[in-house]
Amino acid sequence: MSFWEYANPVKFIRTTDRLLPWLSVTAVLCLAVGLIWGFFFTPDDFRQGSTVKIIYLHVPSALMAINAWLMMLVASIIWIVRRHHVSALAARAAAPVGAMMTVIALATGAIWGQPMWGTWWVWDPRLTSFLILFLFYLGYIALWSAIEDDDTAADLTSILCLVGSVFALLSRYAVLFWNQGLHQGASLSLDKEENVHDVFYFPLLVSIAGFVLLFIALVFLRTQTEIRARRARALQARERLA
Amino acid sequence: MMPDLGSYAQYVLSSYAVSLVLIVVLVAMSMHRARKVKAELEAIEARVKRQSGERATRNG
Amino acid sequence: MIALLTRDMRLAVRAGGGFGLGLAFFLIVVVMVPFGVGPETALLSRIAPGVLWIGALLACLLSLDRIFALDWEDGSLDLLATAPLPMEAIAVVKALAHWLTSALPLVLAAPALGVLLNLPPAGYLWLILSLAVGTPALSVIGTFGAALTVGLKRGGLLLSLLVLPLYVPTLIFGAEVARRGAEGLAVATPLAMLAGISAGAVALLPFASAAVLRINLR
Numbered sequence: 001m002s003f004w005e006y007a008n009p010v011k012f013i014r015t016t017d018r019l020l021p022w023l024s025v026t027a028v029l030c031l032a033v034g035l036i037w038g039f040f041f042t043p044d045d046f047r048q049g050s051t052v053k054i055i056y057l058h059v060p061s062a063l064m065a066i067n068a069w070l071m072m073l074v075a076s077i078i079w080i081v082r083r084h085h086v087s088a089l090a091a092r093a094a095a096p097v098g099a100m101m102t103v104i105a106l107a108t109g110a111i112w113g114q115p116m117w118g119t120w121w122v123w124d125p126r127l128t129s130f131l132i133l134f135l136f137y138l139g140y141i142a143l144w145s146a147i148e149d150d151d152t153a154a155d156l157t158s159i160l161c162l163v164g165s166v167f168a169l170l171s172r173y174a175v176l177f178w179n180q181g182l183h184q185g186a187s188l189s190l191d192k193e194e195n196v197h198d199v200f201y202f203p204l205l206v207s208i209a210g211f212v213l214l215f216i217a218l219v220f221l222r223t224q225t226e227i228r229a230r231r232a233r234a235l236q237a238r239e240r241l242a
Numbered sequence: 243m244m245p246d247l248g249s250y251a252q253y254v255l256s257s258y259a260v261s262l263v264l265i266v267v268l269v270a271m272s273m274h275r276a277r278k279v280k281a282e283l284e285a286i287e288a289r290v291k292r293q294s295g296e297r298a299t300r301n302g
Numbered sequence: 303m304i305a306l307l308t309r310d311m312r313l314a315v316r317a318g319g320g321f322g323l324g325l326a327f328f329l330i331v332v333v334m335v336p337f338g339v340g341p342e343t344a345l346l347s348r349i350a351p352g353v354l355w356i357g358a359l360l361a362c363l364l365s366l367d368r369i370f371a372l373d374w375e376d377g378s379l380d381l382l383a384t385a386p387l388p389m390e391a392i393a394v395v396k397a398l399a400h401w402l403t404s405a406l407p408l409v410l411a412a413p414a415l416g417v418l419l420n421l422p423p424a425g426y427l428w429l430i431l432s433l434a435v436g437t438p439a440l441s442v443i444g445t446f447g448a449a450l451t452v453g454l455k456r457g458g459l460l461l462s463l464l465v466l467p468l469y470v471p472t473l474i475f476g477a478e479v480a481r482r483g484a485e486g487l488a489v490a491t492p493l494a495m496l497a498g499i500s501a502g503a504v505a506l507l508p509f510a511s512a513a514v515l516r517i518n519l520r
Contacts, residue, residue: 039258051250057261100268104261111257115250135467139460143450146460155517156450160464163446163510167468170499174471177495178478214265218272225276232283235290 007084009227016220023220027213034207042200054112056204060211061104065133068098068215072140073165076158086227088154091161092144093222097215099137106130125175132171136164150230303387303395310399313372324404325411328361332415343420350419351429351480357415358408358433359440359473365404366444367461369396370452370515379452383519389512397438397445397508405437421484428483432496436476439500442507443468449514472499 006012038056075091078084109127110120121127143160147153335353336346373379382392412433413426421429447465451457475496482489 035258039254049250050254053254054257057257061261097268100264104264107260107264108257111253111260115253132467132470135463139464139467142460142463146451146454146457152453152517152520156514159510159514159517160450163507164468167471170471171467171474174474174495177492178474218269221276222272225272225279228279228283232279232286235283235286239286239290239293 004082004084007082007086009086009231012086013224013227016224020217020220023213023217027210027217030206030210030213032210034203034205034210038200038203038207042203048116051112051115052200054108055200056207058105058108058112059204060208061101061108062130063208064211064215065098065101065105065130067212068094068101069133069136069165069168071219072098072161076161079154079158080162085150085154085230086223088158089226089230090219090223091158092154093226094215094219095137095141095144097218097222099134099141101211101215102130102134102137106134123179125172125179128175128179129168129172132175133168136168140164150233303391306382306387306392306395307399310396311403324361324365325407327364328357328408328411329415331357331360332418335419347420347422347484350416350421351425351484352477353419354412354416354421354429355433355436355473355477355480358405358412358437359469361408362405362437362440362444363462363465363469365400366448366465367451367458369400369445369448371448374452379515380519383515389515390508393445393449393508393511393515397442397504397511400445401438401441405441409433409437424486425480425484428489429480432476432479432483432493435479435493435497435500436472439472439496439503440469442503442511443472446507446511446514449511449518452515453518472496472503475499 006015035056039053042053044050044052072091072094075087075094079088079091106127109130113122114120140157140160144153144157147156332353335349335357339345339349370379373382383389409430412429413421416426416429444465447461447468450464451461454460475492478492479489479496482492
């Protein structure tokens, strides 16, 4: 039993079909618990007031915006190296989800910035990098939908994803150099003694789990769709030939 | 039940609203497309099976 | 390779090749800026380096889709692919031809346009230098984008969408060199970063462009 068995589309669909109900239920549960806990049952921060409640949306979506791109990068490399169609289609399926996470992170950030910094938008390194990441998502999605042949599209987008990752990283450092920002440092990290205070920390973890599960569930569902759409196109093409 | 959000209520509420709407829209779109594509594929598969069946009876 | 280079350059310079278009576009963009932000000299001279960089970048972008489009349409790209020349070399030559015919004139024209925007005297040297160092990266990245969209019918808009985010680091460091130069600050760090990006892009991206071209010619 190896991981690569899931590269078989039929096997992938069968397994994810079994997993999807569980995943979606836990995702909704985690999101509901995390967000309701955070929204109703956490105290206000003494400096930020009630705006601190935005953290339960802002941090998880920002995390997933980056992780979604990393997942696409891994899936693209798997496609280039091992030519498993499921992998390429999973990358395609993840892109809109990642783009949505980026939009949520940007929108909640802007709404949070208005009362805290007195402005919706500043050209702060973190904000700017996220905007650039969003542009990369747009380009990636646009390239996928512009090319008709499935394999060509998979090949081209995976190379774009590789090159784009390098340039996204470069942009991150360029932007850091270009402007020092208002944004606070990382809210969560493994090597720090003190993260955000426990009262905020646990609902935040639950809500992050919810976003992760939501992402996985959506990617499974959308990958299934892409597999089916691809099979439908292939069958139609064969019909036309016959 | 509603917690006291103070003067920042509009910001907190609007960020929750925006995020939840975006999530719901994407989930709905994904599920809609999943259902549509699944139905299409089943229709095509049924058609292909029927045609190959007809061909088999004709040849046999 | 040299034959290919001279052929590409002759095609570009000949009428209809769009040789002068990029330059004219650069001129127009720069002329439009004062209409947009007002004729105040102090403001113009402050934003001049950035405006000149963006103008050069957009003018560069304008000529990208011509890199492969003509060769793709008349089939000579397929011929080139079967020629005893590695695809990587073709990508390099194409990028070089684009740089010589589109980017280099922009570099040379930039000081003249700097006069229009009241660029401080100290800025001219750094403006030319930063453009000269940065534009090779623009050409190579653009060649990659052009290779990605070569088979598409209306690839022009998509090409911009793909290439512009990739231009961000080059633009940031390039404009930073020009800005700091104009203000008389130290330029060594951004200039080194700009040169690094250019060198890295020129060294590595032709492989990506070649891979993409092979996929598109399948």
